[in-house]
Amino acid sequence: EPEVTQTPSHQVTQMGQEVILRCVPISNHLYFYWYRQILGQKVEFLVSFYNNEISEKSEIFDDQFSVERPDGSNFTLKIRSTKLEDSAMYFCASSDPGASTDTQYFGPGTRLTVL
């Protein structure tokens, strides 16, 4: 069964450093998403992406965040200057516009720890 993959599984970085989280969505999916989950809190939407541009973004997704689809398979989330409060699980998701339901499928996540 096709699945969303994410790398790395765990990233440790120093405050102020840039990080890039990588995702490979399911191959025939065209909508891509990033969510985050701070430990003990609910999953929160960050951004959705379609046709090489951002469709929607949340208040969390400020100028420090950017997304990119650098090639036909990868979808990345960049945080330019990490803060302590960026420590969280980051989940990538994708969905198929041709499917009968609008289900989003999630990757296993990247645990980001900012020291």
Added chain:
Amino acid sequence: RKEVEQDPGPFNVPEGATVAFNCTYSNSASQSFFWYRQDCRKEPKLLMSVYSSGNEDGRFTAQLNRASQYISLLIRDSKLSDSATYLCVVNPKGGSSNTGKLIFGQGTTLQVKP
């Protein structure tokens, strides 16, 4: 009012019990509804979509009441492996658009004991 509200629990039940979770949502225009399951420190995994007519998948039954903006999940004959956090999820832009963000509830924790 929270966008999606759930009782966090925990619900501690014996194996074989029937347990029900409820969820309310604030946006009456919401289009798509889901229950996801999340194991500790893992990704959310789709358990089932929720339709107005109600739907059943084995031991799991989901119901949607649009008038009351209320979603439910019933688990019959609980198994140890059902222990997890159950997330009520709403897509305000669901249906054919597929561009909408998912709004998650806090989750309800279920612990099934032998």
